[in-house]
Amino acid sequence: MTAASLRLRLYQFLVLAAVIFLWWALTSPTLLPNFYFSNPHQAAFFFGEPQKVFLRVVDWFVGGEIWIHLGVTLFETVMAFAIGTVGGLVVGMWLALSPSAAAVFDPYVKAANSMPRVILAPIFSIWFGLGVWSKVALGFTLVFFIVFFNVYQGVREVSPNVLANARMLGATQGQLLRHVYLPSAMSWVFSSLHNSVGLAFVGAVVGEYLGSARGVGYLILQAEGTFDINTVIAGVVVLTAFALVLDAVVGVAEKRLMKWQPRLGETEKL
Amino acid sequence: MSAGSAIRAPEAAGAQVALALEGITCTFVSRDDPTQRHTAVRDVTLRVAAGEFVSVVGPTGCGKSTLLNVGAGLLAPSAGHVEVFGKRLEGINRRAGYMFQTDALMPWRNTIDNVIAGLQFRGVPDGEARALGEQWLARVGLRGFGDRYPHQLSGGMRKRAALAQTLILDPDIILMDEPFSALDIQTRQLMENEVLELWAAQRKAVLFITHDLDEAIAMSDRVVVLAAGPESRPIGEFPIDLPRPRDVAEIRAQPAFLDLHNRIWAVLREEVLKGYAQQKRMSTASAS
Numbered sequence: 001m002t003a004a005s006l007r008l009r010l011y012q013f014l015v016l017a018a019v020i021f022l023w024w025a026l027t028s029p030t031l032l033p034n035f036y037f038s039n040p041h042q043a044a045f046f047f048g049e050p051q052k053v054f055l056r057v058v059d060w061f062v063g064g065e066i067w068i069h070l071g072v073t074l075f076e077t078v079m080a081f082a083i084g085t086v087g088g089l090v091v092g093m094w095l096a097l098s099p100s101a102a103a104v105f106d107p108y109v110k111a112a113n114s115m116p117r118v119i120l121a122p123i124f125s126i127w128f129g130l131g132v133w134s135k136v137a138l139g140f141t142l143v144f145f146i147v148f149f150n151v152y153q154g155v156r157e158v159s160p161n162v163l164a165n166a167r168m169l170g171a172t173q174g175q176l177l178r179h180v181y182l183p184s185a186m187s188w189v190f191s192s193l194h195n196s197v198g199l200a201f202v203g204a205v206v207g208e209y210l211g212s213a214r215g216v217g218y219l220i221l222q223a224e225g226t227f228d229i230n231t232v233i234a235g236v237v238v239l240t241a242f243a244l245v246l247d248a249v250v251g252v253a254e255k256r257l258m259k260w261q262p263r264l265g266e267t268e269k270l
Numbered sequence: 271m272s273a274g275s276a277i278r279a280p281e282a283a284g285a286q287v288a289l290a291l292e293g294i295t296c297t298f299v300s301r302d303d304p305t306q307r308h309t310a311v312r313d314v315t316l317r318v319a320a321g322e323f324v325s326v327v328g329p330t331g332c333g334k335s336t337l338l339n340v341g342a343g344l345l346a347p348s349a350g351h352v353e354v355f356g357k358r359l360e361g362i363n364r365r366a367g368y369m370f371q372t373d374a375l376m377p378w379r380n381t382i383d384n385v386i387a388g389l390q391f392r393g394v395p396d397g398e399a400r401a402l403g404e405q406w407l408a409r410v411g412l413r414g415f416g417d418r419y420p421h422q423l424s425g426g427m428r429k430r431a432a433l434a435q436t437l438i439l440d441p442d443i444i445l446m447d448e449p450f451s452a453l454d455i456q457t458r459q460l461m462e463n464e465v466l467e468l469w470a471a472q473r474k475a476v477l478f479i480t481h482d483l484d485e486a487i488a489m490s491d492r493v494v495v496l497a498a499g500p501e502s503r504p505i506g507e508f509p510i511d512l513p514r515p516r517d518v519a520e521i522r523a524q525p526a527f528l529d530l531h532n533r534i535w536a537v538l539r540e541e542v543l544k545g546y547a548q549q550k551r552m553s554t555a556s557a558s
Contacts (some may be wrong), residue, residue, distance in 0.1 A: 162375075164342075164368070164374065165368065165374035167344065168367065168368040170391040179390075180376065184378075259419070260378045260420075260421070261421070
């Protein structure tokens with residue numbers, strides 16, 4: 001690591017430290033004279049205290065209580081992502097390759113996409129119960145449209161030259177689908193991977209928050225019910241860290257899968 | 271000398287006709303406005319004998335590529351038909367290989383996978399296809415570059431990969447649409463010599479489209495001049511009797527080359543000016 005990047009990391013850390021310090025200073029019941037709330041404990045009640053949030057997170061991981069919830073949330077995220085991607089891929093390919101079907105379904109696709117899908121969560125709870133599948137369904141509706149639109153675009157934007165070339169090389173319709181349309185569509189899907197994984201995660205957590213028996217969203221919901229702001233914030237912190245990990249995994253996957261795509265200013269490593 | 275007197279029977283050599291465009295007319299209708307019609311080529315007859323290298327030159331926008339696409343079976347003509355070795359063409363021309371003007375390699379496949387794509391489509395076993403692919407990579411000077419993706423290759427290397435991709439299928443007819451127009455002059459002459467060498471070894475029928483008269487004369491057995499569009503048609507045909515093997519860089523200095531160049535240019539010049547005026551008129555009309 002160079003000195004410049006080390007300094008950058010230091011500054012980034014300082015920002016975090018400053019925010020936490022400010023948070024701690026403003027919420028500590030004894031440190032400063034209270035200037036807004038009448039009761040010195042009220043600030044801590046509403047905004048939590050960083051050291052208690054930290055202890056709560058440590059407690060979760062040391063006690064092992066968090067793993068089952070994280071596991072459930074991760075399962076829901078992965079399922080929503082997988083089913084949503086396959087669904088978006090199939091429907092996107094179909095509509096992109098069949099203009100008449102696309103014309104018929106166009107207004108409905110637009111309507112379904114504009115609908116605020118979080119509102120479907122109660123319906124999914126009724127259909128699929130309070131277990132994981134109602135959350136998977138919610139995540140699916142979010143992921144599906146991202147993948148669908150990207151696949152649709154990817155298939156429409158296949159270079160006519162590449163297509164004509166593949167046909168001249170003797171590709172049948174099926175081979176065109178497999179070797180030209182699909183890779184082109186997948187390049188668009190991969191480029192939206194961060195988006196779709198993120199939304200699968202949102203679907204899972206929001207679904208849990210709206211009614212569940214397990215998951216990180218459920219932990220937050222429980223804590224909120226008892227006005228335990230420290231636990232709510234601890235849940236948010238865990239979710240954020242988890243989302244960052246997911247994003248990093250996606251980044252690695254993207255790099256491997258998209259290595260054929262040119263990057264601006266890329267030079268050969270000798 | 272009039273253009274008409276230069277036309278002669280293309281199959282004078284008596285060889286079998288590999289590709290015959292018979293009375294081809296292509297009229298494009300605007301999708302938005304069916305009254306907007308554009309006839310790119312009208313009543314074009316063009317025959318390429320087996321083993322013959324024929325170039326088509328003409329001003330930009332004269333429908334050269336349209337003709338090539340018709341010959342490839344990618345475009346159905348409005349009138350006329352195509353014959354491939356005496357058989358009427360339906361759908362894609364399976365006996366032809368096509369080298370495109372712009373990049374047509376699949377960007378998600380590395381070089382070797384691109385080269386053997388046609389073999390894969392034909393169901394050739396993978397090991398066999400790969401072995402042949404390596405041979406072709408070596409033949410076009412890309413040995414060791416098989417694992418690179420198209421974006422990691424230079425323009426000239428991509429052209430060579432495309433050449434290998436087309437020729438690995440051993441097509442009887444090779445269609446080339448200004449394949450080297452995007453290359454710098456040195457790379458271009460190298461590629462032209464390479465193509466001539468490969469062609470000399472296998473003697474396929476070649477239909478070569480170009481706007482570069484030098485290139486056309488240096489490489490071909492016969493040069494066909496197309497009139498300026500719209501409703502373009504051949505207006506001159508010149509046999510090129512320069513001795514082979516040729517070096518495209520050196521041949522340009524020969525008196526016979528210059529003589530041919532002058533004769534063809536006399537026909538082409540007027541069409542280029544017409545084509546230019548046509549385009550200017552169209553651009554001002556669409557601007558106003």
